[in-house]
Amino acid sequence: MVFERKQKRRNLDGVDALDRISQLPEHIIHHILFLMPHKDAARTTVLSKSWKQVWNSLPRYDFTFCDGTYYDNSPAHFEKKIEKFVRSVNEDLLPLREHKTTIQIVQQFRLRMTLCHHKYASRIDNWIKLANRNLMESLYLELTSMNKVGRYVLPKTTFFVESLAELTLKGCKVLGNYFGDDMIKSIYLRKLTLERVDVNYLTITKILRCCPLLEEFTQSNCCVKAKRVHINYAPKLKKAKLYGVKKIKIEAPNLEELYCRGDPGRLDSDSFACNNVKKLKISMFETSKLFEDLNSKFPLLETLDLQFYDSKLKISSDRLKSLSLLCPNKQLPMLQISFSPEELSKDLPIPPIATVEHLELGNVPIMQDYTALLDGLLWSCHPKVLLIRADSESKEFVNFLSETLVIKEEEPKCCGDSHMKCWRHYLKAVKSEPYLDGMEYVKVCHCDALSDSISALEICH
Amino acid sequence: MALELKSSDNKIFEVEELVAVQSETIKSLVEDGCADNVIPLPNVDSKTLELVLDWCKNHVDMKLDEEKLKEYEDKFIEVDQAVLYDLLLAANYLNIKDLLNRACQKVADMLKGKTPEQIRETLNIVNDFSPEEEEEIRKENLWAFEE
Numbered sequence: 001m002v003f004e005r006k007q008k009r010r011n012l013d014g015v016d017a018l019d020r021i022s023q024l025p026e027h028i029i030h031h032i033l034f035l036m037p038h039k040d041a042a043r044t045t046v047l048s049k050s051w052k053q054v055w056n057s058l059p060r061y062d063f064t065f066c067d068g069t070y071y072d073n074s075p076a077h078f079e080k081k082i083e084k085f086v087r088s089v090n091e092d093l094l095p096l097r098e099h100k101t102t103i104q105i106v107q108q109f110r111l112r113m114t115l116c117h118h119k120y121a122s123r124i125d126n127w128i129k130l131a132n133r134n135l136m137e138s139l140y141l142e143l144t145s146m147n148k149v150g151r152y153v154l155p156k157t158t159f160f161v162e163s164l165a166e167l168t169l170k171g172c173k174v175l176g177n178y179f180g181d182d183m184i185k186s187i188y189l190r191k192l193t194l195e196r197v198d199v200n201y202l203t204i205t206k207i208l209r210c211c212p213l214l215e216e217f218t219q220s221n222c223c224v225k226a227k228r229v230h231i232n233y234a235p236k237l238k239k240a241k242l243y244g245v246k247k248i249k250i251e252a253p254n255l256e257e258l259y260c261r262g263d264p265g266r267l268d269s270d271s272f273a274c275n276n277v278k279k280l281k282i283s284m285f286e287t288s289k290l291f292e293d294l295n296s297k298f299p300l301l302e303t304l305d306l307q308f309y310d311s312k313l314k315i316s317s318d319r320l321k322s323l324s325l326l327c328p329n330k331q332l333p334m335l336q337i338s339f340s341p342e343e344l345s346k347d348l349p350i351p352p353i354a355t356v357e358h359l360e361l362g363n364v365p366i367m368q369d370y371t372a373l374l375d376g377l378l379w380s381c382h383p384k385v386l387l388i389r390a391d392s393e394s395k396e397f398v399n400f401l402s403e404t405l406v407i408k409e410e411e412p413k414c415c416g417d418s419h420m421k422c423w424r425h426y427l428k429a430v431k432s433e434p435y436l437d438g439m440e441y442v443k444v445c446h447c448d449a450l451s452d453s454i455s456a457l458e459i460c461h
Numbered sequence: 462m463a464l465e466l467k468s469s470d471n472k473i474f475e476v477e478e479l480v481a482v483q484s485e486t487i488k489s490l491v492e493d494g495c496a497d498n499v500i501p502l503p504n505v506d507s508k509t510l511e512l513v514l515d516w517c518k519n520h521v522d523m524k525l526d527e528e529k530l531k532e533y534e535d536k537f538i539e540v541d542q543a544v545l546y547d548l549l550l551a552a553n554y555l556n557i558k559d560l561l562n563r564a565c566q567k568v569a570d571m572l573k574g575k576t577p578e579q580i581r582e583t584l585n586i587v588n589d590f591s592p593e594e595e596e597e598i599r600k601e602n603l604w605a606f607e608e
Contacts, residue, residue: 018543019585019586019587020542020546020584020585021545021546021584022584022586023546024546024549028549028553028561028565031561031562032565032568032569032572033569034565035562035565035566036569036572037573038605039604040573040574042604042605043576043577043602044572044577044580045598045601045602045605046577046590046598046599046606047577047580047581047586048581048586048587048588048589048590049589049590052598101562162604162605163602163605164604165603165604188603188604188607190603212607213603213604213607
């Protein structure tokens, strides 16, 4: 090896101002980084392009281990398969144990395994600790315990691995005593998913309190005792999925997408303090008055997807672009869609604003006459796309639509001299297409110029 | 048994074999029987070679006295960046593990706890990133830049 000496430069003070250390061979800089705390080492990426390049050339690993065994009624045989799996994992992890002069980055560590005996829990502990010592960026654990074998308890230190940006836990257990009430240590997670994890909802609240960088959070069917979600600190949270809960209280000022599925549950005006939500999906919840004034609760809401339980549903919003409604019971509730809360109380129909461009209905029950329903829907909004799911119930409605939405005359005479005309006057073209998975897809096109007053119409059946 | 080592600037150093074979590179040469004549070391100048050989000699002499050795090492490594750089390259070329490790540790200690701006000043690094590029890089390892 020949090392070239650079021309020595001198700055104004006559002192040698050469950037030598950066010129060292890569493996020596790797050695230096290895001897620094991980945070300091990672910060060198921003020093200069050559230092970033040195960081990029660190050895990186992706590990995916899946035992793929299925229980065939023979415990001995099953355990043998698991032993074999454990041996192969140990072998694959050897490189992580070996190197002592360079940082190694574990970009992904994924493990899916069935625990047939509690002895395997400590094996898993060792694997995770090994990955923790190296720089681990993403951890995925899906662990099923067989009868009588307890759930796998995640080692406390894992949450505090500084480089860990993504954590997914399925079927494990998280202890509450990791996170004291006076917790000040930071967790640097950006994405956290907890599915079927045995954990107290208050512990989850505490975990989230330590995560200043969290952008995505999913909680699905955790907390066996109290199926609740309580999030009071989530400054960067953008996307949240909360499934299998009965009660929600979430405060997330930057949240943009929110998906909630109840167990079933109940929502009220206290449930949400998330002014920036653009996309909202709610199913299996009683919503009481939550949607009567979407403008104040969710002023930026553009997409709303509802599967509702209440018998009466009132929606009021002036920004909504896409609305999807699914009626799970065999009753179409009294539906009122308006674009300001004041108008909901009036009974006079007023011409609509067409901010809702996409309207989707499912499970439309069989009725004698759908005219009123159609009037109500198309008064409230002028969707460009009306999507009806062709389940067995909605078929009747679809047939009705195909007959009714045919343009018969140029100028319909239904509204006489009234300056407020019904939707029939605006209807330009209708196109009906069967959609891919058997959904009828009825396209309803309207003229563009519309008045800007608001409409409210109650539909009863 | 004495060996003769020649630096890049043609200075000859006579050393005990026991001292010289702390360099794995020289050790291999000895084992292969190539050490009978003067061993040329074109990548190490005399100033650096003198320091390296001092390290090796003291590691033989003080082998059994850990405390004394540590004191020596700490004093030895108090050098300016130019010398440190030369030591790193020499330790690498001559394959002297403990010297390489100690020198790397010295650099690591120099950089620990400093902000990127401070490190750039210490090492005379020129920042060739645009502000946008720098912002992107910070986002990639956000955890490292979060206080």
